[in-house]
Amino acid sequence: MGKKLVIISVFCLFLSSCDFLASVFLDSVEKIIGYKVTGTASSVTISYTNSNGNQVTRNNVTLPWETTFPGTIMEHGTFWASISATNEGSIVNNVTVRIYVDGEVLRSNSENFTASASVGVRYDD
Numbered sequence: 662m663g664k665k666l667v668i669i670s671v672f673c674l675f676l677s678s679c680d681f682l683a684s685v686f687l688d689s690v691e692k693i694i695g696y697k698v699t700g701t702a703s704s705v706t707i708s709y710t711n712s713n714g715n716q717v718t719r720n721n722v723t724l725p726w727e728t729t730f731p732g733t734i735m736e737h738g739t740f741w742a743s744i745s746a747t748n749e750g751s752i753v754n755n756v757t758v759r760i761y762v763d764g765e766v767l768r769s770n771s772e773n774f775t776a777s778a779s780v781g782v783r784y785d786d
Contacts, residue, residue: 688735688736689733689734689735689736690733690734690736691731691732691733691734692731692732692734692740692762692763692782693729693730693731693732693761693762693763693764694712694729694730694731694732694740694742694760694761694762694782695727695728695729695730695759695760695761695762695764696709696727696728696729696742696744696758696759696760696761697725697726697727697758697759697761698722698724698725698726698727698744698746698756698757698758698759698776699724699725699756699757699759700724700746700748700754700755700756700757700771700776701724701754701755702724702746702748702749702750702754702755702756703723703724703749703750703754704721704722704723704724704749704750705722705724705726705746705747705748705749705756706718706719706720706721706722706746706747706749707719707722707726707744707745707746708744708745708746709728709742709743709744709745710741710742710743710744711730712730712731712732714740714741721749722746724756729761732782734782734783738783739781739782739783740781740782741779741780741781741782742760742762742767742779742780742781742782743760743777743778743779743780744758744760744777744778744779745758745775745776745777745778746758746775746776746777747774747775748773748774748775753773754773755771755772755773756771756772756773756774756775756776757769757770757771757776758770758771758776758777758778759778760778760779760780762780762782767780767782768780
């Protein structure tokens with residue numbers, strides 16, 4: 662009876678704290694994620710994924726604009742980085758977005774009105 666209780670307790674603990682157990686048993690790596698927006702637009706609206714995986718929107722941003730943050734990636738995991746920038750002025754003005762990981766450009770896109778890019782950053786990248 663004692664062994665069954667321990668097994669059931671461990672199983673319940675596992676179900677309630679998978680993130681904690683994953684952090685104990687799996688390796689993780691920290692990568693520096695960076696976003697950069699450049700172009701001839703006078704101002705843009707920028708939406709990007711932050712370190713928590715949440716979408717952040719910034720309005721009336723003047724260019725150039727850049728941000729970086731540490732992103733922890735669990736073994737066998739992926740961090741999805743994405744950014745879009747929408748020109749708030751004339752469509753003849755260019756907008757370029759770039760996603761950097763540890764200083765290396767992984768994605769880049771340039772458009773006249775809205776530019777966007779996304780990339781999955783894996784543990785072993």
